[in-house]
Amino acid sequence: MKFNFLIIVLCTVTGIFINGQTEHEPITFNEYLNAVKNKNLGFAAQKYNVSMAEASILTAGIFPDPQIEIETSNNGVSKDMGYTMGGAVSWTLELGGKRKARIETAKNEAEYSKLQLQDYLRNLLADATLGYIEALKTKALLNVQKESYQSMLRLAKSDSIRYKLGDISKVTSQQSRLEASSLLNEVYQLEGTQQQSITALSDFTGSDSTGKEVTGDLSAFNRNFTLNDLITHAFNQRADLLASRQNINTAASRVKLEKANRVIDLGLSAGAGHNTIANNEIAPSPAVNTVKLGISVPLKFSNRRNADLKIAEMGYSQAEAEYRQIENSIRTEITQAYQQYTSAQKQLQQFDNGMLKEAESILKGITYSYQRGESSILEVLNAQRTYNELRQNYFQLLAENAAALTELERKAGIWDIDF
Numbered sequence: 121m122k123f124n125f126l127i128i129v130l131c132t133v134t135g136i137f138i139n140g141q142t143e144h145e146p147i148t149f150n151e152y153l154n155a156v157k158n159k160n161l162g163f164a165a166q167k168y169n170v171s172m173a174e175a176s177i178l179t180a181g182i183f184p185d186p187q188i189e190i191e192t193s194n195n196g197v198s199k200d201m202g203y204t205m206g207g208a209v210s211w212t213l214e215l216g217g218k219r220k221a222r223i224e225t226a227k228n229e230a231e232y233s234k235l236q237l238q239d240y241l242r243n244l245l246a247d248a249t250l251g252y253i254e255a256l257k258t259k260a261l262l263n264v265q266k267e268s269y270q271s272m273l274r275l276a277k278s279d280s281i282r283y284k285l286g287d288i289s290k291v292t293s294q295q296s297r298l299e300a301s302s303l304l305n306e307v308y309q310l311e312g313t314q315q316q317s318i319t320a321l322s323d324f325t326g327s328d329s330t331g332k333e334v335t336g337d338l339s340a341f342n343r344n345f346t347l348n349d350l351i352t353h354a355f356n357q358r359a360d361l362l363a364s365r366q367n368i369n370t371a372a373s374r375v376k377l378e379k380a381n382r383v384i385d386l387g388l389s390a391g392a393g394h395n396t397i398a399n400n401e402i403a404p405s406p407a408v409n410t411v412k413l414g415i416s417v418p419l420k421f422s423n424r425r426n427a428d429l430k431i432a433e434m435g436y437s438q439a440e441a442e443y444r445q446i447e448n449s450i451r452t453e454i455t456q457a458y459q460q461y462t463s464a465q466k467q468l469q470q471f472d473n474g475m476l477k478e479a480e481s482i483l484k485g486i487t488y489s490y491q492r493g494e495s496s497i498l499e500v501l502n503a504q505r506t507y508n509e510l511r512q513n514y515f516q517l518l519a520e521n522a523a524a525l526t527e528l529e530r531k532a533g534i535w536d537i538d539f
Contacts, residue, residue: 144331144332144333145331145332145333146332146333146334146335147329147332147333147334147335148335148336149249149252149334149335149336149537149538149539150538152248152252152321152324152325152334153245153248153249155324155325155326155327156244156245156248156324156325157241157245159325159326159327160244160248160324160325160326161326162240162244163240163241163244164326166236166237166240167237169233169236169237170230170233170234170237172233173226173229173230173232173233173234174230176226176229176230177223177226177227177230179226180219180222180223180225180226181219181222181223183214183219184211184212184214185211186209186210186211187209187210187211188207188208188209189207189208189209189210189391190206190207191204191205191206191207192204192205192206195395195398201398202395202396202397202398202399202405202407203395203396204393204394204395204396205393205394205396206391206392206393206394206410206412207391207392207393208389208390208391208392208412208414209389209390209391210387210388210389210390210414211387211388211389212385212386212387212388213385213386213387213388214385215383215384215385215386216379216380216381216382216383217380217383218377218380218381218383218385220380221373221376221377221379221380222377224373224376224377225370225373225374225376225377228366228369228370228373229370231366231369231370232363232366232367232370235359235360235362235363235366236359236363238359238362238363239358239359239360239363241359242358242359242360242530242533242535243530244324245535245537246526246527246529246530247324248321248324249526249537250523250526250527251317251320251321251323251324252321252334252336253338253519253522253523253526254317254320254519255314255317255318255320255321255334256334256336256338256519256522257317257338257515257516257518257519258310258313258314258317259314259333259334260338260515260518260519261310261314261512261515261516262307262310262311262313262314264508264511264512264515265303265306265307265310265508266307268303268504268508269300269303269304269306269307271504272296272299272300272303272504273300275296275300275487275500276293276296276297276299276300278491279292279293279296279297279497280293280297287493288493288497292496292497295497295498295501296497296500296501299501299504315330318330318331318332318333318334321334336539337539338515338518338519338521338522338539339518340538340539341518341521341522341525341526341537341539342465342525343525343536345458345461345528345532347454347455347458350454350458350528350531350532350534351450351451351454351455351532353532353533353534354450354454354531354532354533355447355450357533357534358450358531358532358533359533360446361443361446361447361450361533364439364442364443364446365443367439367442367443368436368439368440368443370439371432371435371436371438371439372436374432374435374436375429375432375433375435375436377432378428378429378432379429381428382420382423382426382429384417384418384420385418386415386416386417387414387415387416387417387418388414388415388416389412389413389414389415389416390411390412390413390414391411391412391413391414392409392410392411392412393409393410393411393412394407394408394409394410395407395408395409395410450531453531454528454531454532457524457527457528457530457531457532458528460524460527460528461521461524461525461527461528463524464517464520464521464524465521467517467521468517468518468521471510471514471517475510475514476510476511476514479503479506479507479510480507482503482506482507483500483503483504483506483507486499486500486503487500487503522539525537
């Protein structure tokens, strides 16, 4: 009686589990990627760097502001020598092409910011894709576990009937029931993992992804590449390498700017004045107007210390060394990613050669023999576990292959992922 009650409870829980699943809103990979491009907060923040760099170009082109001077004086408070009033306009005349050098440097820095933004997007799309692949993998593993549970539950129900009919022992019936309960716990565990992987996508989309359901085919990640072509493409297209190349141009423009800054600037001024009548009895004088022009030449003793120029020149050498280092790193990264991808492809071929079908056929055969009383429950359980492990390994490998392809395209500066 107690045994029958447990079976009823298990069936009731199963019914709740099967019928109580909430419908999730599906989201395709393209919809998800568009949300990443348009709503990712990190990417939105990076865009401001480009806007600020472009605004700096306008700032760099500004001429020095002129200065206005106004003065007055009393030529003799007690001797009635009259008053002097005057004004002047002065400004700095930049020489040596300083303004042109500033604009060129600002333009190079703005272009560098744009390339950095492209590189940020390259890594963002790759990381977001890996998160989506992880969500698809957990979904597939959960479905495998659900199917395994349903299969074992049907066997447990069948064994309950066979036990009542006296075909099998109580222990055998209990064994299948306990196995179904164990699989149900694993289903619950994978449900939590799958929900966490969905929630993790929120960090990429800038909005809550809870309640979404990812869709896509993990078996669609198959591309044919040659290693040399990938390396060549990366050298020509990868944004971080292009940014490093642009950084060399920026460093060269800073050197030009520092050289221009060493050229002296002239100070020019023009003004007018007015002296009022002087009523002094000893030296009276009429009212007069004056005009004055001036030029000032700074003494650039600081040019003897050329630390800023040396720093700029060292920055240029550093930019060149960093560029060569990135080239070497790209070659190594692509080679390793290519090896990882080809390894995953070879492993997938093993499953394509019929491993899963063979395991499924064995499971069906042993289950049929068990129902005819020709094999034991342990043989069924072993066959079931082998089949489950193979299916889980298959989806794990599909996800690893998809991740390997994503990493390879990230390293090569290619992006044609769509599934």
